[in-house]
Amino acid sequence: MALVEPTRDEEVQLSEATAGDYLELLKPRVMSLVVFTAFVGMVAAPILPHPFLAVVAILAIAAGAGASGALNMWYDADIDAVMSRTAGRPIPAGRVMPGEALSFGLVLSVLSVMTLGVLANWLAAALLAFTIFFYAVIYTMWLKRSTPQNIVIGGAAGAFPPIIGWAAATGTVSIESVILFLIIFLWTPPHFWALALFKSGDYERAGIPMMPNVAGEASTRRQIFVYSLLIAPVGVLPWALGYASLGYGMVSAALGAGFVWYAWKVLVMPAEDRKMKAAKALFGYSLLYLFGIFAAFLADVLIGRAFGLAGI
Known part of the structure; x- marks a missing residue:
């Protein structure tokens, strides 16, 4: 049986992404800061969760932060391409297709929020969901391109992790x-x-x-x-x-x-x-x-x- 060669359109859609490219979509340096501040918030809480639940909660918060980064890179691919600091990112460099980054970010968002809600509590999950929404929609899609106060208002997204960590441990703020x-x-x-x-x-x-x-x-x-x-x-x-x-x-x-x-x-x-x-x-x-x-x-x-x- 003869093999069917892919059409030109199909060839264009093929991705050359590696695991490292998907890791880069998560903005690991930003994620590390999120994990650390969330961990401090969790440890500082008067009620400490079971170690296993604590690890899972931190991983869920990290995944939520990574999801925000992936959605940010998907939407900002056009401006990333013209900035020297970001031109080498996976999407503008052509290593990850925009649709792949979008799907990756959305799936990771849902999984992180659901995991935190089921294994910790739904207040922490709601705060994580709001943080992802705030960063991906309010900041990335609106504030960043419309006002010089983008960082001032949008900074709230990066400030929530210690509150989420505290809420994951106690169910309160x-x-x-x-x-x-x-x-x-x-x-x-x-x-x-x-x-x-x-x-x-x-x-x-x-x-x-x-x-x-x-x-x-x-x-x-x-x-x-x-x-x-x-x-x-x-x-x-x-x-x-x-x-x-x-x-x-x-x-x-x-x-x-x-x-x-x-x-x-x-x-x-x-x-x-x-x-x-x-x-x-x-x-x-x-x-x-x-x-x-x-x-x-x-x-x-x-x-x-x-x-x-x-x-x-």
Whole structure:
């Protein structure tokens, strides 16, 4: 029997995707941050779930974050193709077909939400579903291309993981988890605006109204500094409100002071510094800041429990 050769249209639809390409669709670096902050929220909760359920819940939250990333890459494939930072992603590079990414993201969304609901509780599942919807629809499809406040409002999506982790453990939402939410929420604008300062050409080519392209570099630098003045005291709130020890308070205050210092360097950055060294330094420090704050809070919780000290 003669083999039937595929038609030209069928050949066009063939995918060259590898497992690594699908992993890249999940935005693993973003996912790792989501997993860590959700884990901190879960461990900080007064009720700890069974270890097996805790692992499954974290995996479900990770899958939900990955689903959001896949849906984001599917919708943003057109602008990713013209940005140097994203042109090599699987869809614009032609390794994954858009329909495959969409199906992958939708299936993963449903599986992650259902798994979290069945094995943890439906409040956590509802929060995860809302987070996926907020990131994929509200931020990616609407805010990102329509307003320079896209990061400010859209940052809520990335701030929900500690609340979801807390809810997965307790079935409730508390002021402690909301404070962790606020830390990430206020951290997001200066973190991404620092990136936008030295990648403004990319965003301009893609037609994305990031703050430097709309309000200008000077206004963006001022707003970054204002947000640094907000994030510094909010990072200390767990200690100030009695949810963490003085040790955490000292570490968070030092990290916050560092954030303000780096933001100040951006504020007074010479206009002729086209290499944007200060903005790049702030971007790098902001990652260290967020990891340091949550690591310090996690350590404080674990030490407090081990020695029976006051705190969460």
